[in-house]
Amino acid sequence: MSLLINIDASLSCWLLYTAVSWAWGIRLTLIKMNERKTINLEQGRDFMQKGITKLKNILEGLPEPQFSSEEYMMLYTTIYNMCTQKPPHDYSQQLYDKYRESFQEYITSTVLPSLREKHDEFMLRELVKRWSNHKVMVRWLSRFFYYLDRYFITHRSLPPLNEVGLACFRDLVYTEVNGKVRDAVISLIDQEREGEQIDRALLKNVLDIFVEIGMGQMECYENDFELSMLKDTAAYYSRKASNWILEVSCPDYMLKKVQNELLSVYATQLLEKEHSGCYALLRDDKVVDLSRMYRLFSKIPQGLEPISSMFKQHVTAEGTTLVKQADDAASNKKAEKRDVAGLQEQALKEAFEIFCNKGVAGSSSAELLATFCDNILKKGGSEKLSDEAIEDTLEKVVKLLAYISDKDLFAEFYRKKLARRLLFDESANDEHERSILTKLKQQCGGQFTSKMEGMVTDLALAKENQSHFEEYLSNNSNVSPGIDLTVTVLTTGFWPSYKSFDLNLPAEMVKCVEVFREFYQTKTKHRKLTWIYSLGTCNINGKFEPKTVELIVTTYQASTLLLFNLSDRLSYQEIMSQLNLSDDDVIRLLHSLSCARYKILIKEPNTKTISPTDTFEFNSKFTDKMRRIKIPLPPVDEKKKVIEDVDKDRRYAIDASIVRIMKSRKVLGYQQLVMECVEQLGRMFRPDVKAIKKRIEDLITRDYLERDKDNPNVFRYLA
């Protein structure tokens, strides 16, 4: 970096000097024109080449003294002379070409090879270095060849030197590497999302390149980078939306210049100012502005999604404040102004409700809200916030729920996440868990929270059960599982449904299951135990060469690793058949053990994804500075299953509602029936009219209802 500074400093000095000397140069020329010797092309080129070579050496970091002012002058003047000589010795065109060639030559011989031999982060660093070098080179050569800019290019309407120089880089380097670069960047960002530290500055620099290469237009940034980035980001957002928001305020790379242009740029800027821009609007209660902004965003193709995702989170968090303000405002206004206030409140409520119920990047607001809660309530989520602040946020969340139409969807997502928190001991604070349940109960009724409360109680019971189990073991020393075993027995009705797979347990664990089963028989004979291995955790010791490390893994992962006790090396197929799991599960498992942060297994070939032809070997050389590490297994995307379950429940709910209504009314018109159904179910979700129609048809087939003989739009209840 210091090299650069030197050059720049001297460059500016040189500039000053040139201005003066050039003016002087004119007088010189005027006086000495006739005495000037003609420089022929060969000579001139050679002379320039010397200067160019010197510049390249400096950029490459070779020991080369800096340009003296003398040298600068000579180079510039040579060009000047060669351009102003009388034909056929005016070599402007040749010099223009030479300028371009210098870059092309340097790039092809030095820059590209150096980039090609590097990968990933190293490639990015190299690229950043090369780009900044290139810019310096362009600046310098443009100064040497400056005279061309003044007359030749304007006369011939050619691209100026600066542009030519940058275009060389773009055409030769950028076009070749931008795909690789983009992938490397996205991969870096993914790493960061998984909790690793990455070089943010590097990222910023790389993305600067994307923008600068556009040379004034955002095209390169948008098309080459942003498109994939947004696609990747949108997919990611739907899994971890609020988490991202909490941790990362608008990333620096979004902060880009280009003030004066397109709508998309405006949006980017707005996004960058998200903490001030959007917040300010929200704070100041400007519904009209909000809706204007929303309309603005919706004009940008793709622009809406990632932006509204972030935007929405903030609306979600801040929205209840808004509502509260509106409430306050409404109640404070005098009687005469009540209409106006009411209107405003109404508009606010409606606009708010619309916002609340728009889906974002494939996730419903119900899901986002549940995810938001999860992040607050789990360990590592909001420990920095005070208890009060957390309580306050939870309060807001519950209030916000009133605006969400798919409350049942929220409940199911919440339940699923609650289950994870409870079973994997990821809950940060029991008090908060109970507190939000109480709030939800107050707002939505006991039925809403009964299952969730059941879950929390279940755990307490399970602990009791476990202590009985331990007693049993100590009293019966002949039965021993051989391993420290903790079993959590859950009541099926309360917990989300889990698919149980027939995992082939390692022998050690089979014994545990047996022992517990025997114990449980002594307690009660009327219950059936179904083991859910996907929810278990194991602490196993990995006896690696450097040192033994305790690994905290899931049962699935442990089963996989224990296979390597019998065999050093296993193929994907062997692992799958031994474990008796599905491809999806096996891929996830193996990825977590060989391609993530901790490589307990060595994968052959060493690519980033698992394929059915890979083989795995125990990494005996593995080590970590910690004695005990947790190897996370990212959970399966439950979204699909949750939506399926909720849809199923809704069908039953609609059926029940229709039957209830018809039973009491006996005869009812179609539209009336639909209306009453929607009203009845409104507390939990907004039923789709088509869904209701479908259920009516089904009930007709099942002889619960029939159409009236005279009016097919009227239904009769069949007792």
Place this chain on the structure above:
Amino acid sequence: MPRVSKRKSHPVKSSEPSPKKITKEVERIDSFFASYANTSIGMIDPEGVEKLCSDLSVEHTDVRVLMLAWKMNAKKQGYFTQDEWRTGLKSLHADTLKKLKKQLPELQKEVAMEENFEDFYSFSFRYCLTEDKQKNLDIETACVLLNLVLGPAYNLQVDSFIEYLKFQKEYKVINMDQWTNFYRFCQEIEFPDLKNYDDCLAWPIILDNFVDWLREKSTSA
């Protein structure tokens, strides 16, 4: 073959022939029946039906056979019991093959009468539910039946609907409600402009979808 007993108290209407003639008629109907019946089961079975059809010079897939079945109020497709036979042929006043053949056009006219057609239409659906407790008709059979029964009167709608049924993937069977309402659709809805179709009414969803599909087709065409 049980002999017909001479009835003493026979409800006679003024237009009805004299008791003697009636019993003669019944006798002839019965022997007519006998000529096609399968003696082991005491019914006319599919083989018998086929023979009857060829004697009548109609295809056994002809709609007139269906109409006959309707007239008889037959329960099981491909079979006619003696009672059914008697019912049908009596009301047709056809006690011989020749008379029956002659009556077929009359039967067609009768079925086409407004008050009868709906009944015939419903009957034809039920008649095709061959399995015990079967409530729905598979799409293919439904299409054939539609063509047979409604094709002549509403061929535009029927052709279009059949095309749609084969194209869509949501429904694999048709139920009675959908069947019934399609006829109503043909009667009430202007075709092909569908101007007066309102999907906010209680039309079965399959028809809502059908209309959407038609509308889409016409805009893209």
